[in-house]
Amino acid sequence: xxxxxxxxxxxxxxxxxxxxxxxxxxxxxxxxxxxxxxxxxxxxxxxxxxxxxxxxxxxxxxxxxxxxxxxxxxxxxxxxxxxxxxxxxxxxxxxxxxxxxxxxxxxxxxxxxxxxxxxxxxxxxxxxxxxxxxxxxxxxxxxxxxxxxxxxxxxxxxxx
Ligand code: HEC
Numbered sequence: 001x002x003x004x005x006x007x008x009x010x011x012x013x014x015x016x017x018x019x020x021x022x023x024x025x026x027x028x029x030x031x032x033x034x035x036x037x038x039x040x041x042x043x044x045x046x047x048x049x050x051x052x053x054x055x056x057x058x059x060x061x062x063x064x065x066x067x068x069x070x071x072x073x074x075x076x077x078x079x080x081x082x083x084x085x086x087x088x089x090x091x092x093x094x095x096x097x098x099x100x101x102x103x104x105x106x107x108x109x110x111x112x113x114x115x116x117x118x119x120x121x122x123x124x125x126x127x128x129x130x131x132x133x134x135x136x137x138x139x140x141x142x143x144x145x146x147x148x149x150x151x152x153x154x155x156x157x158x159x160x
Pocket of ligand 1: 054075076077080087092105107109112118133154
């Protein structure tokens with residue numbers, strides 16, 4: 001890519017992110033319009049260790065968390081904000097431990113974009129990821145929107 005094209009790509013990615021962020025955080029009028037619906041119940045040590053792991057394993061090349069992802073990556077993976085209200089810790093642990101995660105959650109994407117297996121990570125790290133993502137909750141008033149957005153990413157079909 002030429003430098004000019006690269007900046008255009010970055011600008012477009014920025015605009016897309018802005019639009020998505022806007023849709024997530026202020027899209028549909030609710031009585032709690034101003035409030036961010038996502039929160040974590042993890043203690044500080046868990047949150048910090050998990051965030052380091054998340055960064056180290058490049059999860060954010062594909063996923064968004066706290067509305068943020070790597071702008072150069074456009075894999076349509078589900079956002080992990082609020083995922084702990086959709087999946088419990090046992091499910092997450094099984095998913096992160098699976099040799100073939102697509103046997104648990106089928107993918108519509110090409111192999112290189114699919115969620116990788118983390119079966120080779122030490123058990124303590126798989127447990128930490130499961131505990132942390134189970135703690136990523138969404139407030140009740142935004143649960144349906146979060147579920148719809150997740151289904152849209154998983155199936156590619158917009159149900160709205
Ligand atoms: C190469 C891109 C990629 C990377 C890297 C990646 N994922 Fe995924 N992940 C996906 C995709 C795409 C899906 C949806 C299922 C599929 O298509 O395989 C998914 C699904 C998930 C799900 C289930 C979401 C749901 O809707 O139930 C969780 C949880 C998850 N990933 C967490 C992580 C964590 C934590 C990491 C880092 C340790 C990570 N992912 C790394 C692409 C990725």
